[in-house]
Amino acid sequence: MSRLDEFPPGERRIVEAGRKSIGVFRVGDRFYALNNHCPHQGGPLCLGRTAPWVRSTAPGDYRVDGDHALVACPWHGWEYDLATGQSFLGPGEPPVRTYGVSVGAREAGREPGPYVVETYPVHVEDAWVVVDTATRGEESA
Amino acid sequence: MSAPALTGWVDTDVHVAPAHLDVLAGSFDDYWRGYVVDAGLALSPTQAGAYPPAAPTSATPQARAAGLLPAAGTVDALREALLDPAGLATAVLSCTSAFPVNRNPYYEAALTRAVNDWLLGHWLAAEPRLRASIVVPTLDTRAAVAEIERVGSHPGVVQVLLPVRTDAPWGNVRHRPVLEAAAAHGLVVGLHAWGRVGHAGTPSGLTHTYIEDYLTNSQVAAQAQLTSLVAEGAFAAVPELRVTFLECGFSWLPALLWRFDKDWKGVWREVPWVAGRPSEIVREHVRFTTAPAALPQDPARIREVLELLGGTDALLWASDHPHDHGPGGQWLLDALTDDERTAVTRDNAVAWYGL
Structure with missing residues (x-):
């Protein structure tokens, strides 16, 4: 979906794959790809802000x-x-609904919610960023 | 509202008030006795408009006939008007006479000390059914802590009473030592309706009618304080902290907590120490007295309110003597099962205040 050197860290791309809209994120040297469709009410999820986890041991x-x-x-x-x-x-x-996600995912007082967005494997191949929509795309089709 | 008819109840909000500042003069040192005279100070008989003499909310017809305005001033008057006819096991006293004091922090400290000496010396020493809420200065945190340390270990003291209207909400970190001192002494922090003179009751500015002011306690000030205590992490910082809202209502809780839970999920990052749903934190740490009870009359609809509240665990019976908020409290009791009524009128308070 993109040349690696044209996709710097901190950026994202929205790409079309057939009827799907997919958001691809580069965080450092890691890539993530999610369905650009919020399971809650269908919003354009991948246009939203990204953020890190924040931990706290006490007020302030x-x-x-x-x-x-x-x-x-x-x-x-x-x-x-x-x-x-x-x-x-x-x-x-x-x-x-329950999904095959570890319940150990409790983070900062929060527990897994009802929704799981479809994710896609992302690889870097020969200086290209490649999103594999085949595997899970076929399953859901 | 008529006094409760069964024996053995715990009344968690019973007002008393010194009839005049002279009643407290014995607790002032020479400087403050002179200051009071020089400045022409008096205790406001309406508590600065909180309890207008002719307003139906200010006193029940019986209390009015007995002259108990703004509240009972002697043990005998309270025995006759409430303790004996209601057959109360325990009454937790609230004295809000120092709430509308002037802005001199040193006079406020002297006045609250005098009120506490009066509560312990005049009331608790004379009547074993009574427990006290002590009052503390609101303008000087160190003085408030010192007052809790001075009288907070008295066995009859169960609560530190704070006005629900303040310069800064009680969850603010500047107030934390007061909450810590109360918790360290095993005392509940009571946030009671009304507060400082000249303080805007609403964030949109000063009110100029009593009805706005009256509604502000429950519909604005109490909700802002509860939100502040949770969001600013008072319960995270002081895990033993227990808070009672007095004379501030409770039927507004479901709407506030639903929204609070929902928005916390979205903006938790700002308050990462809020490690659980706000409604759960409130359930664990906060109680509410039953006067005023803004409820529908139909018992079936009251059951719906209780369902939204998650039951009756958070409710502590209060007559709010001598004030009169209408029949809502009685409607509540009428809609409860026997077990629930026993909990609300006695057991919840016994556990909460360690009576």
Whole structure:
């Protein structure tokens, strides 16, 4: 979908693959690809802000933990893990549907939410960034 | 509202007030006795408009007939008007006379000390059914902590009473030592309706009618304070902190907490120490007295409100004597099961205040 040297860290591309719109994100040297469709109400998820996790041990204590790992839908702010597509809710709120995602994913008081965005493997091949939409695309078709 | 008819209840908001500043003069040192005279200070009989004499909300007909405005000033008057006829096991006293004091922080400290000496010396020493909420200065955090340390270990003291209207919300970090001191002494922090004179009751500015002012306590000030305490991490910083909202209502909770939970999911990053749903934090750390109870009359609809509240665990019975907020509190009791009524009128308060 792009030459590697034309896709610097911190940027994203929205690409069309058949009828699908897919957001590809470069965070440092890692690439993530998600379906550009928020499972909540169909918003353009991949146009939203990305952000890192923030940890806290007490009021006034903030610690940014790692690189940007979340993208928030611009419509209602639902946040999704860039790597797994998992949404997050508060603790004690069971997901409406369960998915094969580890329950150990509880983060900063938040537990996996009801939604999982479709994600796609991204590879770098011969200086090109390649998004593999075949595997899961075929499954969902 | 009529006094509760069963024996053994705990009334968590019973007002008392010194009839005149002279009642407290014995607790002032020479400087403050002179200051009071020189400045022409008095205790406001309406508590600066909080309880206008003719407003139906200011006193029940019985309390009005007995002359208990703004509140009972002697133990005998309170026994006759409430403790004996209601057969109360315990009454937690609220004295809000120092809330509308002037802005001199040193006078405020002297006045709150005097009120506490009066509560312990005049009331608790004379009547074993009584427990006290102490008052503390709101303009000087260190003085407030010192006052909690001075009288907070008295066995009859169960609560530190703070006005729900303040210069800065109680969750603000500048107030944290007061909350810490209360928790360290095993005391509940009570946020009670009304507060400082000249303070805008609403964020949109000063009100100029009593009805706006009255509604502000429950519909604006209390909700802002509750939001502040949770969002600013007061309960995260002071895990033992317990807060009671007095004379501020409770039926507004479901709407506030639904929105609070929802928005927290989106903007949690700003308050990462809020490590759980706000509604869960409130459920664990906060209680509400039952007067005023803004409720529909139909018991079936009251059950719907209780369902939205998640039950009756957060409710503490209060007559709010001598004030009169209408029959909502009685409607609430009428809609409860026997077990729920026992919890609301006694057991919840016994557990919360360690009675």
